[in-house]
Amino acid sequence: MIRPDKSLLYYPRMPATWWLRKWSYFLFIVREFSSLFIAAYLVLFLVQLYQLGNGAAAYSTFTNSLKSPGWIVFHAVVLVFAVYHSVTWFYTTSIVIPLRIGGKEIPRAAFTAINIAAWIAVSAVVFGLYLLQ
Amino acid sequence: MPEPTITLNVSRYRPPDERVPTSQVYTIPYRPDWVVLDALNYIKDQVDGSLSFRWSCRMGVCGSCGMMINGEAKLTCSVFLRDYHPREILVEPLENFPVIKDLVIDMSDFLDKLKIVKPWIIRETEKPTSEGEYLQTPEEMDAYMGFSACINCLLCYAACPIFGVETDFIGPAALALGYRYNQDSRDEGSNMRWNVINDHHGTWQCTFVGECSVVCPKDVDPAAAIQRLKVDTAKHWIRSVLLPWGKRA
Ligand code: SF4
Ligand code: FES
Numbered sequence: 001m002i003r004p005d006k007s008l009l010y011y012p013r014m015p016a017t018w019w020l021r022k023w024s025y026f027l028f029i030v031r032e033f034s035s036l037f038i039a040a041y042l043v044l045f046l047v048q049l050y051q052l053g054n055g056a057a058a059y060s061t062f063t064n065s066l067k068s069p070g071w072i073v074f075h076a077v078v079l080v081f082a083v084y085h086s087v088t089w090f091y092t093t094s095i096v097i098p099l100r101i102g103g104k105e106i107p108r109a110a111f112t113a114i115n116i117a118a119w120i121a122v123s124a125v126v127f128g129l130y131l132l133q
Numbered sequence: 134m135p136e137p138t139i140t141l142n143v144s145r146y147r148p149p150d151e152r153v154p155t156s157q158v159y160t161i162p163y164r165p166d167w168v169v170l171d172a173l174n175y176i177k178d179q180v181d182g183s184l185s186f187r188w189s190c191r192m193g194v195c196g197s198c199g200m201m202i203n204g205e206a207k208l209t210c211s212v213f214l215r216d217y218h219p220r221e222i223l224v225e226p227l228e229n230f231p232v233i234k235d236l237v238i239d240m241s242d243f244l245d246k247l248k249i250v251k252p253w254i255i256r257e258t259e260k261p262t263s264e265g266e267y268l269q270t271p272e273e274m275d276a277y278m279g280f281s282a283c284i285n286c287l288l289c290y291a292a293c294p295i296f297g298v299e300t301d302f303i304g305p306a307a308l309a310l311g312y313r314y315n316q317d318s319r320d321e322g323s324n325m326r327w328n329v330i331n332d333h334h335g336t337w338q339c340t341f342v343g344e345c346s347v348v349c350p351k352d353v354d355p356a357a358a359i360q361r362l363k364v365d366t367a368k369h370w371i372r373s374v375l376l377p378w379g380k381r382a
Contacts, residue, residue, distance in 0.1 A: 003241050008148040009231035014297040021204070025294060028342045092341060096360040103272065 031088050034081035041078045090115040139163040139218050141172055143184065144225040146232050154232065157181075158221075165215040169207070169222060170198050172214060173236075186236035193350060196284030199291065200236050201225040206291035206348045227291040229300070243287060246303050249329050252310040255322025273318040280313035280358050282351040289345035289355050295338060302338045303329065305345035305355035312358035315365065327369055336362045 019029040051062040065071070094111035138160050146154040159176050167175075170188055177184050188198040191210045198209045203223050214222070230238035260267070289305035296302045311330050315323040330336055339359045346356040 001241060001244060004233045004239050006231075009233060009239055010146050010148070010152070010154060011231050012228065014229070014294065018294050018297065022344070024344055024347065025342065028294075028340075032340065092360065095357045096364055098357075 031085060034085040037078045037081040038085060041075075041082070086119065087112075087116065090119065137163040137218075139172070139214055140221040141169075141176070142221055142223045143173075143176070143236070145184070145235050146226075147183075147234065154225075163214060163218055165213070165218070167214045168210050169200075169202055169212050169214065169224065170209040172222075173209065173224070184236075185234045194284060196286035199227050199286045199288050201228055201291065206288035208286060208288070208350050211350060227287055229291055229293070229297040230287070238287075240287060242300065243285075243290065243304070243307070246307045247285070247310065250303065250307045250311040251322060251326055251329075252307075252314055254314065254317060254320045255325060256319070257321045267319040269318055276318070277313045277316035280309050280316065280353055280355075283310060283313075283353050284351055286350060288348045288350065289353075292344040292348040294342055294344075295340060299334075299338060301334045303332070303335050305339075305359065306353070308336060308339075308362060309353055309355035309358035312362050312365075315362075323369075327366065330362055331366045331370070336366055339363075 019025045048059075048062065051059045066075075091108070091112045093115060094108040098105045099111045099114075100106070139162075140158060140160045142156050142158050144154050145151070145157045159180055161172060161175050161180065164171070168191075170191060173184065173186055174188075177186075186198070186200070186209075188210065189195040190197075193208055193211050196208075199206060200209050201207075201224070202209065202212055203217065204225075206227060209224075224236065226232045226236045226238050230240065230242075233239050283306050285306060287306065290296050293302075293305055296304050308330065311326050314320050315326060315330075336359050339356075341356060341360060343356045346354045349355065
């Protein structure tokens with residue numbers, strides 16, 4: 001293979017703002033950053049478990065503190081990112097694990113819809129159990 | 134009535150005189166049945182013979198005419214002027230590659246990567262011709278057929294920001310071809326591809342932006358191939374570490 005003279009090549013540089021150039025790139029970055037919000041929530045969840053180990057009084061003081069407007073906003077923001085992350089995750093699953101019925105691969109959108117329906121059903125059961133407690 | 138015209142704003146790079154690309158504007162007759170490649174050939178033949186670009190088949194087969202058209206990676210023989218007229222068309226070399234001249238990119242790095250993926254059928258032992266062909270069921274063909282349509286046009290590399298940031302990434306087309314041969318029931322060479330596929334610059338560098346599959350003119354779906362390679366690589370790792378006696382399934 002004949003290779004060009006490297007000293008004469010022009011090497012383009014990727015601008016730091018590449019993720020603003022296309023909507024799909026922007027959505028990708030949002031999906032990546034959504035992990036940070038989910039990680040932040042998990043830290044809070046670990047603290048919650050820790051407080052559970054400290055006894056009923058400590059736990060209820062902690063959960064009461066979560067009722068402040070700041071924490072409610074935090075949970076709402078995390079929920080939005082968690083839902084977005086989960087939906088993209090289900091879509092990814094349909095690509096990674098093609099589902100075949102009768103030898104034919106079912107459309108990815110249908111597989112994603114099945115996953116999301118199952119997710120909503122499980123969430124509804126968990127919410128129902130919470131209401132019943 | 135004056136003849137309708139269309140304007141192409143074309144990236145020029147003429148080393149050693151120029152060390153950074155510039156742009157040149159050409160206003161040429163507008164023909165709705167022309168593709169962008171026809172317009173570039175008109176410029177080369179009638180206006181400015183110094184303009185350099187690659188092309189060959191003019192029918193979306195050879196994969197050599199890929200360029201950025203208004204910022205999107207396209208085969209210039211497959212996009213019509215009428216899709217842009219009366220707007221100006223910005224023509225640039227494929228993104229993320231070094232530029233040799235004007236619209237011609239250096240693809241030698243890709244060709245090196247392609248070679249190390251070993252995109253051909255590898256047999257441990259060849260069966261004698263007297264025993265006939267290697268037969269496949271329709272299902273066995275389905276497993277790889279969609280991934281075998283690659284024309285090495287490199288649009289997927291131009292659309293991949295991960296490759297733009299980290300040019301050592303083996304990238305969509307080469308990995309998709311690795312997957313295609315790993316999936317082929319006639320192939321016995323997947324063990325020889327794992328070290329490349331599983332390398333830091335292999336599948337794991339992909340963070341699944343997914344644009345490679347969007348721009349692919351042959352619907353190869355390299356993003357799916359790479360995600361499935363991740364699963365296969367993980368299974369391969371489990372087999373090789375936890376079950377050292379394990380063989381390829
Ligand atoms: S995978 Fe598609 S976009 Fe990438 S080189 Fe092959 S044909 Fe072109
Ligand atoms: S000229 Fe061959 S693909 Fe465009």
